[in-house]
Amino acid sequence: MKIISKPLRSEWINLLKRPEIEQLSLETEVTAIMNAVKLEGDSALRRFAEQFDGVKVESLQVSLAEFQQAEDKIELPLKIAIHQARTNIERFHQAQREETRIIETTPGVRCWSRAVGIEKVGLYIPGGSAPLFSTILMLGIPATIAGCKEIVICTPPDAKGEVNHVILYVARILGIKKVFKVGGAQAIAAMAYGTESIPKVYKLFGPGNQYVTSAKKMVNREGLAIDMPAGPSELAIWADETCNPSFVAADLLSQAEHGSDSQVVLVSTNEKLIKKILAEVAHQVEILPRADLAKSALENSVAFCMNSNDDCIDLLNEYAPEHLIIACEDSDYWSTKVINAGSVFLGNYSCESAGDYASGTNHTLPTNGFAKAYSGVSLDSFVKKITFQRISADGILNLGFVIETMAEAEGLWAHKNAVTLRLNKIKNDN
């Protein structure tokens, strides 16, 4: 992790550039997979399971018996932990519900909006070495609160043709019954187009490898909604003398262990502190099982020594990190100055892993600078807000002139006429 000291403001944008992700040219391969699923449905999914996952899948859908067996395998402490995390995530996302309020914008003109759950949503949950059951909590909980009627999960089977038991356990407690043993681009195609077994959905969520990401991009281009554009995970930490260097180091590493493409950024006005933290990082990394991944992520990472606190916050807003930890004395004050970030952690005890699992906030967040325009996943991601209006005869009498005048100025006469007819009717009736 190299240290950049007092960079000129004009250099910031270049210094903050994310490492270029090698765009494998997957399009041809992914398109072939997706077309096969579109044309052949389930049989293509079974063929790809053999080809890519090395397994013959009899029934694509997870059976009741499999759910039951999965539950039996989970030990009590993990059940308790998942239950507590679920409660917190539910509390935070329940609070995002909005009451419908009718606004009378002009006497007789009443307008309101109502949030309605997207009827059919698909969640992709990666399998492999780190089965991200926490992602089911983060996506499944707001989906159920939103009232999505059909929630579909696709996740790849392991070499035995089974789905990770914690994934099944979490799906079950959330009441998600439709879990399919399908991974990769073929899973995205199945949920986007529908097959004999797998329902077509209206919006797709969830992380994935380059094939999944490429497939999500493709169906998004065709008009299907997706959660957000994807990029490698990242963390920025702003620390001052009040921080605990060993905590900061541990947090940097918790981000770095995600993968070699993860990026961590450290910002401070104190170069001595930076060096102390980096020494702690070097010390702590050695005992990690995923030390290699973490070390390679750290190679892409930078510590910035800045002139002032104002420069720190400006630099961070320019970077727009997915996760931002502010381990500074005035973290409450500085939190009000954050403009671009996915999720912000304040003080010495708010570690990123709390938000990743259990504090209640969502962990599906905008990476790669997308925080400048995108929010993380929330209840909003699973609803559409439909607007309604009811205009009374008095209402159109009050508003009619406005509509007529504007429609005429835009040259849209039928728009005007729709009002004129109504005004005439009311006048004739009286």
Place this chain on the structure above:
Amino acid sequence: MKIISKPLRSEWINLLKRPEIEQLSLETEVTAIMNAVKLEGDSALRRFAEQFDGVKVESLQVSLAEFQQAEDKIELPLKIAIHQARTNIERFHQAQREETRIIETTPGVRCWSRAVGIEKVGLYIPGGSAPLFSTILMLGIPATIAGCKEIVICTPPDAKGEVNHVILYVARILGIKKVFKVGGAQAIAAMAYGTESIPKVYKLFGPGNQYVTSAKKMVNREGLAIDMPAGPSELAIWADETCNPSFVAADLLSQAEHGSDSQVVLVSTNEKLIKKILAEVAHQVEILPRADLAKSALENSVAFCMNSNDDCIDLLNEYAPEHLIIACEDSDYWSTKVINAGSVFLGNYSCESAGDYASGTNHTLPTNGFAKAYSGVSLDSFVKKITFQRISADGILNLGFVIETMAEAEGLWAHKNAVTLRLNKIKNDN
């Protein structure tokens, strides 16, 4: 407009298919334009203005003098109308502001979210025959309420190199000073990449022709946020005996006059009523200045005679119209059954043109069935919701076990360690 009587449920999806929009293969052309803007900046914009708009543009940015001259040209009734529409739209969108509420999900674990305006947004406003100044109200008002710091408008110049005066007047009263005389794909490129004159923005809004739409799609693919995918405008009306057939006909026509690709759908359980309405349509269309456009839109349009009210609402939810008028006796009741629609108009006096201009709801809405997953533009479209958390020592004592257990189960040891270090510190301190 053909009548389809009592269609089988299994046929609905096919019957409701939108007419295929001829996808002109614009990609090559649009890519060339966009690359030129990326490389050459303002000089490319000037060249394209000559080439496409047939005009030499000296200063790309609209000057203060031009704003003043524009204002002088607006007559008082239009000023009053715009003022009233603005007030209503502001009232409705102001009410979408959310107060920050801190949720203590576990004792010592406080989480909240804060809506922050997207710093830089770009609004594309088409010029041409119908200068859509109403779209500036619909996009500019939520942008200013959201607190977007930089609001940029691009709109094509006319043959004299001028921007429509109502467009300038509306921009000015909203406090939007950066209006540029640039249209088409080159405008989208300018706002996406930035030029010497035009700032690069983080999110793009607004309707446009096929070049604009294609350019928006392209920059969206590159990661830039856009308001929503585009498609031709549409209206569905559900009418029963309590409707006024001449109002319904006028509303159908107000949608149809938008363009020959507009689609209108009429739904009723009463075939006699349908015929009466279509006769009214045939009568009213003749006097419209845009009768040709309207007639050609009506050719693509369908009236459905259904068996029951339940079938009507199910059909409409399957169609997912951009605009839906419910001119039925129990419109309040049926409004609660709407799942897929952009904006809904209830009763005989709620004409679509009210929502297009002045009632307060937004007129930028999901077309082409996108209402199944997308909302219309609202205050949400101009903010990111950043989540925050502050965990106290007590908080991490309460939550630590949960995080440690879940991180371990996902095999992410550094995530666990970030908590363990904190728990140990607290224990050692006590």
